[in-house]
Amino acid sequence: MPYRENRRYSSSSIITPLLSVPDIGEEDDGTVEITRAQTTADGYYDSKLRRGLNDLTRLRSAASAATYNTFNSFFFEHIDEGAYLPDVGLRPWLAALGGFCAQFCSFGYMNVIGVFQAYYATHQLIDLSPSTISWIGSLQSFILAFGGLFCGRICDMYGPRWLTVPGCLLLTFGVCMTAICTEYYQFVLAQGVCSALGASALFYATTSAITGWFSKRRGLAFGVAASGASLGGISLPFVFDVVSTRASFSLAVYCVAILLFLFSFTTVVVTNSRIAPSGRQPYRFVHFYLRPYLDPVFALVTLSLTVVYLGLFVPFAFIASHAISNGFSLASAFHLVAYLNAGSLGGRLFSGMLSDKAGKFNVYILVCFMSGLIAFPFWYLSATEAGIIVVAAAYGFASGGVLAMYPALIAHISPIREIGTRVGAVSAVIAFGALAGLPIAGAIVGGNASSAPDYNSMQIYAGVVMMSGSVIAVLAKARATGGKIFARE
Structure with a gap:
């Protein structure tokens, strides 16, 4: 046709x-x-x-x-935008499946940074401070987010498969290289840069595809896709722990790489766009990336996400090392990351379904405030094994809602043909929050031969910044609704 x-x-x-x-x-x-x-x-x-x-x-x-x-048409016949209705049929849910697999490989892999942080601190990088080690995960999260500045526009112009294929290859190669790393700079390049570039391409390609295929059930679709990150966060720590304990670190990372390749290849096969790409267009940075910020609602939502990202990944990175400082074994600490991601699975699905009924802004504000409240005071006051497990599951539920609502909220306030570009514009800004968040938290924790780690101050920091982000989101909603804070929006 x-x-x-x-x-x-x-x-x-x-x-x-x-x-x-x-x-x-x-x-x-x-x-x-x-x-x-x-x-x-x-x-x-x-x-x-x-x-x-x-x-x-x-x-x-x-x-x-x-x-x-x-x-x-390598996998599908030509897709005509007018021939297929959103929300109807198999193809929208194939796009959601692609998003599920992509988030398994992107945020699912990102969600286990606590496992690698704790392992490096006791093995390969034992002579480095927690703040220095945290730069690996921080750079990984930064590139994952900042890559949207380019990936979103590429997807709008050429279609998702121009991103999913190189994303699959870069992610697999980066993780395989991590298995043979021995020096700090090698971990930074392999895990912090190469694998993060591949994960970013997969995430933004599927985010744009899902947006075109869904309208009324877009929140549910993003929730289903985001649950892939939770499955990755549940399964990858167990795989890594079992194989590294019984065999070696290298073999454990190779097993992780095999899983990521299988899921990313599935993303390549099933991801397609209902909206045909626009083709090459002149690169107009101001028009594509700065003009959206003239909208006060868009600017406030971006500011809210940036502040939230300063603290969002702190529990993911430090809950395992905090548990070890409270007497947990290394294996039990790794399991905490899995409990956190198990809670995240429910949070992503529930928030996605609820947002279609209660409104995108309302659910986003709620889960941001809950995340901050759990980090401080609940995590702050928890020192027993049972208490920390409950905190891990509860924080996973709330933070999973934040990660599920982020693309849905941007899509809610953006024109449909600019969603890929606008998600990229937001991601390029909030990436700096992700980049700074973990090193700040690591510097607050401190810890060396002369002083004990200060996890209490780090927990206060994480809680305060996330609750501050929810307050900014209230201002964005008020601007969007003309002051109707309690509107269903």
Whole structure:
């Protein structure tokens, strides 16, 4: 099925009119007639040149569309935006499945940074401070978020598969390289940079695809997709713990890489877009990335997410090492990360379903405030094994809601054809919150030969910044609804 029109263009149909000469008459007054003839010829050729260039432009657009159709039909026939309704049929849920697998590989892998943080601190990088080690996970989260600045626009122009294929390859390669790392800079490059680039490409490609396939049940679809991160956070720590205990660190990481490859390859197979890509467009940074911030609601939502991201991943990174300082074994501390992600599974699904009924803003504000409240005072006051397990599961539930609502909320306040770009614009800003959050928390914890780690101050920090983010979200909602704070929005 053709993308634009059935009209065919050949090189001869475009070039031949340009080479034909108009019939220009001759009269007695040579000077005047030569001037008129020259003017007529110039106008004639200018007109033909413009028509030829327009035909070339249409030809290139048709060729671009044909390339996309051929590439996309590797697994599916051509997808026509008008031929398929959102929310209906198998294809929307295939896109949701792609999002589920992509989030298993992106945020699911990101959610186990606490396991790697605790392992590095007791093995390969035992001579480094917690703040220094935390830069690995911090850089990983930064690139995962900041990559949206480029990935979102690429997806809008060329379609999701231009991101899912390289994302699968980069993620698998980065994790495999982590298995043979021995030096700090090697872990930074393999885990903090390479695998994060692949995870970012997978996440933003599927986020854009889901947005086009769903309308009324978009919150549920994002909740289903986000639950993949929870499954990754539950399964990967157990795989890593069992294999590293019985065999070696390298073999454990290779097993993780195999799982990530299987899920990322599934993402490549099932992810497709209902909305045909727009093709190459001029790169206008101000228009695409700065213009949305003229909208006060968009700017306030971005500010809220940035503040929340300063503390959101702190419990993920430090709950295991905090438990070890309270007498947990290394294996029990790793299991806490799994409990946290088990709670996150319920939070992502529940918040997604609830947001379709109660409103995107309402659910986002609620889960942000709950996350801060659990970090401080509940985590602050928990020192027993049972108490820390409950805190891990409860925080997973609340923070899972935040991660599920983030793309849904941006889609809610954005035009549908700009969602990929706008999610990227937001992600580029909140990435700096993710980058700074863990090193700040690590510096607060401290801990060396002369002083004990200060986890209490770190818990206060995490709780306060997340509750502050929920307050900013209230202001954004008030602006969006004209002051109706209790509206269903």
